[in-house]
Amino acid sequence: MKALVTGGSGFLGGALVRRLVRGGDYEVAVLARPTSNLRDLADVIDRVEIVTGDLTDQVSLERATKGVDVVFHSAARVDDRGTRAQFVAENVTATENLVRAAKRNGVSRFVFVSSPSALMDRDGGDQIDVDESLPYPRRYLNLYSETKAAAERFVLASNTPDFTTCALRPRAIWGAGDRSGPIVRLLGRAAEGTLPDLSYGKQVLASLCHVENIVEACVLAAASENVGGKPYFIADAEQTDVWSFLGEVATDLGYPKPTRQPNRRVLDAIVATIETVWRIPFVATRWSPPLSRYVVALMTRSATYDTSAATRDFGYRPLVDRDTGLADFLAWLETQGGVTALNAQI
8 A cells, every 4th residue: 555645744744654654554655845844754764755746736746646545635835824826726726636636546545634724614603512514614714714625625525436535624733743833833922921811711622633643543534434525523532721721831831821811802903904914915925924813713712523423433532642742742842942942943
């Protein structure tokens, strides 16, 4: 069996590549740009085929999918930086072209790493213990949410008896090795003393997803006969009180807990102004906005997910609990010079 992984230079993609290589059930290929930094694959790189190319290049996709049995598609444009054209090209068109190339070349399985953000309504509220019956929203929070939803729908609609597709929806993937994810960025702001407390006295619950747990889900889903054309929420066993968790980790790292609560009306006005400015292509293509409606929603709305469908259809159970994952993450942070050093590299 041969697997192709996109996003292999990233946090999740790299963890998945290492798992597949060490598991020994797959030959592994990675689609990577010539400029991609593959340092986190150093210990397995001699056992990985590097296919040089780009998701936006059709020739690359044809070459990368030849002789492949399973595609794990984890690459995406994920932050708030970029124009609509960039998000559509990298998240939607690239996924569509990868699916078509995979089909033409006889790939039998396609595992798409989606996101619960694809289900977050711009004007919605808390989502508590929701399952896969939750519909797509009428209005999306941002371009990332909108284009991930469009890509997910295309992948699922492409399922056939000879081409099994599924979509996995982890939120806020975290763990040792995470150099630029949401938790690292938030802790970086805590270290600077600039992270406000957006809880406003409310408990904000979230189903986070440790990187080893979503990797486990990818491997299990790729081998299951029950996943065709279906989406699945993937999460840690624990529900996390976001602001309590951030305060605990900040304290462990020697940083003050976030306590400053901005006026909500003022905050909303600032976000609206920022989003207006970031519609200008010159700005949107060069910098990530300091704050967005999407980030505020993630930090103020509870979002917890029922993962029983994943357990039923491919036996998913979290491998790593939060306490173990946190201890490993903090120990790894020390080896990297701390969260401030990591944020300086973003």
